[in-house]
Amino acid sequence: MRHNKGLFFGLVIAIFSLTAQLEAQNNTSYWQQHVNYSMDVNVDVDNYQYKGTQKLVYTNNSPDELSRVYYHLFFNAFQPGSEMDMRLQSIADPDGRMMADGKSRIASLSPEEIGYLRVTSLTQDNQAVSYVEEGTILVVELNKPIPAGGKTTFEMTFNGQIPLQIRRSGRNSSEGVALSMSQWYPKLAEYDFEGWHADPYIAREFHGVWGDFDVKLTLDKKYVVGGTGYLQNPEEIGHGYETPGTKIKKTKGKTLTWHFKAPMVHDFMWAADPDYLHDTLKVENGPMLHFFYKNDKEIVENWKKLQPKTAEAMQFFNKNIGDYPYDQYSVIQGGDGGMEYAMSTLITGGRNFGSLVGVMVHEMAHSWFQHVLASNESKHEWMDEGFTSFISSLCMDQIMDQNKENPFAGSYQGYYNLVASGKEQPQTTHSDRYELNFAYGVAAYSKGAIFLSQLGYIIGQDKLMETLRKYYQDFKFKHPTPNDIKRTAEKVSGMELDWYLTDWTQTTNTIDYGIKAVEAEGQKTKVSLERIGLMPMPIDILVLYNDGTQETLYAPLRMMHGEKENPYPNLKRTVLQDWPWAYSNYDFILDKELTNVKAIVLDPSQLMADVNEENNVWQAQE
């Protein structure tokens, strides 16, 4: 509940401004694996089956010898009895898209409707290797271990069946998109400083190996294909990819082979439909945008209006985070809501205009927070969904002229609701192992967004935005971890922030500071504050006087060993003594008589996620 809005007297949150200062990074012990995929895949659009070959050159940049590797076989999740099915049947708040009449849609799939992905042969450096399928994971025992720094080549044949669309990918989406092909190929699991991440596909979140993809897709020539990667043969394909005015030669035969290349990505998605419209728009000093959407008169107008907004969003992110590194980005109607992929997104298209822009902005922001800053989102979902939510709230505020007092208010309300429910789990919980989808959603999106907005409260808004830009520069094309964002903020702000990362992301400790007493002390006024919650915070204090004047005071947290700049430069600010966390009580003196004091407010920005705001405001008795 937020009762005290009226008392903030139009104080606005400091403007998020830009001054990049890039320093060379110095994490020399960092390493990551590398993949080089070549795939040649034939898709039968009538029976939804496909066959392919995959050659994978794998470079082991780790200091370890590897005697095993793992592949993800995501489509095996869409079978009755799979872990995804069992989880759906046992969780108290299942995803409505995956349910019908209160029952798991996976449980009722017929053999013709299930998904599968089967490896039919596999060699390592031309020698057959043994492998075993365990649900959505293929476990491969190597003939010869891959030494530290070594390279090996895997070659496989595989076949798959595209499931009825249940979640993210599949055939015949609810909006009639024929093929939404994400998580569709045997994908090597990531090995990093923590070891293997061969997570079964149960519900959500991914972690992949950085590398280069060369993909040939052969399918019915009526279909239009969009997705990750640059098309290598546009003049053969046409369908809106050709240079305008080029005449496409009619080919014999019923199929076309689409050849895509995607450098430095960790996933490859495509979608196809015979009725896609395909528009392009060049962003000024930026990539070419592609739009694929059904020729459906209900949605066409919104999808045309979406195009310049997509360019604006791209420019907003370029400016506030850092330059988008690819030459192409595609917004594609497909999937079951909105999901981010390398150089592209699948979103549902039948939405009102605001919702369509909102989902595009969110998914495009993931290009920075996941497809370039590729945190392990299974383990650190808040760094992906949360940071994406944070920057998309700012972007929406600007490009849709929302001018909200607090663009993150919804995230704070979600977090307060979760705390009140008693169902909160720490953000260190694996994304599949939250008790409730609700608890996952708030921890990842809302509490994750607040990690940044509240960091702005702690170190100052300019330093926050500088932190984001430096974080992007230092960790792009890597797998940043929670400590990396914390260290970046420390380097930028000069403050110690270990306490913040620890309490906010690894515990469910809450913040509750309050005004305990305001008393006359001779000609002056004594204000007594108290810390009730376990989580530490620095405190901004706004004092309003009866003569209409205002001043602010600032009690830095001692363990920060630093102070932020005055967030309200138009008001006088007094920096008080540090508040050592272990002290529950903290007093300070105002240089005015009690009768002059009208009100006192803790954190007028409302960016500190204080779970009890009742005690943040003191008002003089009328």
Ligand SMILES: [Zn+2]
């Ligand atoms: Zn997201």
